[in-house]
Amino acid sequence: MAIETTSAGILGLIAIMALVTLVTRFGGVFLMSFVPISPRVESFINTMASSVLIAIIVPMAVEGDLGALAALVATGLTMLALRKPLPAISAGLIAAAAVRYFL
Amino acid sequence: MPLAHYPYQFQPHRVRAEFFRLLPISFFVMAFGAAFGLAAAQTGLSPLQSLLMSSTVFAGASQFAVLDMWGPEISVLPMIAVVFAINSRHLLMGASLYPMLRDVSPGKRYGLLLVLTDANWAVAAQEYQSGKRNLEVIIGGGLVIWLAWMIGTALGVYFGGLMQNPKAFGLDMVLGCFLLAMALGGKKSPRVLVAWLVAGSASLAAWKWLPPNMHVVVGALAGGAIGFFWLESPGKTAGEKQEDTADGH
Numbered sequence: 001m002a003i004e005t006t007s008a009g010i011l012g013l014i015a016i017m018a019l020v021t022l023v024t025r026f027g028g029v030f031l032m033s034f035v036p037i038s039p040r041v042e043s044f045i046n047t048m049a050s051s052v053l054i055a056i057i058v059p060m061a062v063e064g065d066l067g068a069l070a071a072l073v074a075t076g077l078t079m080l081a082l083r084k085p086l087p088a089i090s091a092g093l094i095a096a097a098a099v100r101y102f103l
Numbered sequence: 104m105p106l107a108h109y110p111y112q113f114q115p116h117r118v119r120a121e122f123f124r125l126l127p128i129s130f131f132v133m134a135f136g137a138a139f140g141l142a143a144a145q146t147g148l149s150p151l152q153s154l155l156m157s158s159t160v161f162a163g164a165s166q167f168a169v170l171d172m173w174g175p176e177i178s179v180l181p182m183i184a185v186v187f188a189i190n191s192r193h194l195l196m197g198a199s200l201y202p203m204l205r206d207v208s209p210g211k212r213y214g215l216l217l218v219l220t221d222a223n224w225a226v227a228a229q230e231y232q233s234g235k236r237n238l239e240v241i242i243g244g245g246l247v248i249w250l251a252w253m254i255g256t257a258l259g260v261y262f263g264g265l266m267q268n269p270k271a272f273g274l275d276m277v278l279g280c281f282l283l284a285m286a287l288g289g290k291k292s293p294r295v296l297v298a299w300l301v302a303g304s305a306s307l308a309a310w311k312w313l314p315p316n317m318h319v320v321v322g323a324l325a326g327g328a329i330g331f332f333w334l335e336s337p338g339k340t341a342g343e344k345q346e347d348t349a350d351g352h
Contacts, residue, residue, distance in 0.1 A: 002176040010152050013177060017169060017186050018159035024190040025216045028197030029204055037202060044331040049199035049228040050295060051302035051326020052192060053286040055319045056221075058303040059310040060279045071276035075283050085284040086127065092280035096273030 066103060071096035111206035113239060121223075121243030128222055129251035131277040132163075134269055136255020139166055141263055143256070146173045150260045157256040161220065161249055165189040168316075188316035195323050196224045203227075203236050218245025221278060225285040232289040294333050302326030 003009045035041060061072050075092035082088065136157065143153040143166075160166055165186045172182055197204075197216055204212045215238065223244030230237045269275060289295075306322025313321065 001180065002178045004176045005147070005173065007149075007152075009176075010148065011155075013169075013179075013182065014152065014156045014159060016179065016183060017156065017165070020183050020186045021160050021162050021165065021190050021193070022217075024187065024193035025197060025219050026213055028194035028199075029201055029212065029216060031194075032198045032201035033205065037205075039334060040331055042202065043334050044327045045199050045202065046232060047295065047298040047330025048195060048323050048327025050232070050286055050289050051298055052195055052199070052228075052319060052323040053225060053282045054299045054302045054326065055306035055322025056192070057279055057283050057286070058306050058322070059318055062307060063310075064276075067270075067273065068276055068279070071273055071280055072283055075280040076287060079284045079287040083288060085281065085288060088284040088287075089128075089277065089280045092276055092283075093273035096276045097271065100271055100273070 065100070067096040067100040070099040109206055109208045109211075111203065111236070111238060113207075113211070113242075117237075117239040118243040121226075121237070121240040122247045123243075125223060125226070125240070125244035125247050128277070128281060129247045131274060132222075132248050133251040133255035133258070134274050135163055136252045136257075137259035137262075138255075138269060139163060139170075140256040140259020140261075142167065142170050142259075144260050144263075146170045150257075153256055153260050154253065157252055158249075160186075161218070161252060162186075162190050162193075163252070185316065188314075191317075192221075192319045192323070193219060195320065195327075196221075196228070199228055200224070200231075200238070200241070203231065203238055207238065215241045215245065218242065218249050220245060220248055222248060222281060225282055229285045229289045292335070294329065294335065297333070298326040298329035301329055 003012055005013070057072065061069055071092035074095035075088045078091040079085065079088035139157065140153055143156070144150070148156070156166060168185050168189055169177075169182060172178075172185065196219060200219075204216075207215075219241060223241050226240045226244060227237050230240075286299075302322040302325055305325035306318040309321035310318035
């Protein structure tokens with residue numbers, strides 16, 4: 001099934017996109033309301049939460065250019081040293097810009 | 104369980120504080136909104152359509168992906184599959200907030216999920232690890248990011264790209280760096296590090312060998328499995344007790 005990108009068609013497509021995205025925003029919480037929160041489930045949730053971040057970042061580092069890698073390394077080191085997000089992110093951006101400018 | 108008793112109390116001044124706390128990162132979101140607005144205009148969407156998409160979908164990566172599929176007509180099922188796959192991380196993000204969200208009424212619960220996105224979720228999830236319950240950042244931070252996304256889209260639609268090449272300034276890495284900073288700012292224990300190793304490897308494997316856009320969910324679930332089978336010593340669940348020993352440096 002295909003929708004033509006006429007004005008009405010585009011409205012329909014946007015509505016479908018919005019609905020699908022809403023299902024993802026609501027779905028996890030909705031499903032969890034049927035799951036009793038045992039210590040084991042709590043432990044799963046907590047480990048899974050920070051794993052989401054890692055699962056986003058790792059392919060980003062691998063697929064990205066040298067600038068991307070430099071950004072993540074600089075952010076990581078600064079964060080471990082200072083434990084403050086803003087300087088860490090700034091260091092990352094500067095590293096990416098510098099690597100891309102000079103290489 | 105007592106009916107209609109929701110202990111989580113929202114504090115308006117904290118919502119405001121979180122709005123301003125995520126203001127710096129929202130400027131970067133605005134830059135990406137501008138990139139989306141420009142791309143949408145070049146693809147042939149009208150300004151109103153672009154703004155409508157940004158306001159109702161509010162999920163950048165999936166919006167860019169649909170622009171890639173644009174043509175005289177669009178196949179609906181593949182579009183649904185792509186949007187769902189890219190945004191399926193929301194399922195896990197929402198689930199991870201459930202221990203807090205069950206303490207607010209369903210109306211508020213689903214209301215604040217409307218503006219759930221990577222950055223505000225990452226803050227809430229990280230603070231929960233260290234025992235702080237912060238749903239205010241989902242609302243306050245979500246609103247400022249949503250506004251930035253809208254303003255950015257409008258700027259891109261009406262004025263073209265603000266910058267010729269945002270990549271040259273490293274702006275494409277803002278979200279990655281932000282998320283990494285959040286991950287490293289959270290609690291670290293041998294268990295968490297093993298989970299990260301597993302999550303990273305699974306994500307990479309899925310990214311290489313599975314259909315596109317599945318790596319986040321696969322990696323996160325693999326990391327979560329470590330938590331499921333490897334419990335911390337009894338009575339010390341995150342979010343209830345602050346673990347000071349893990350912060351030894």
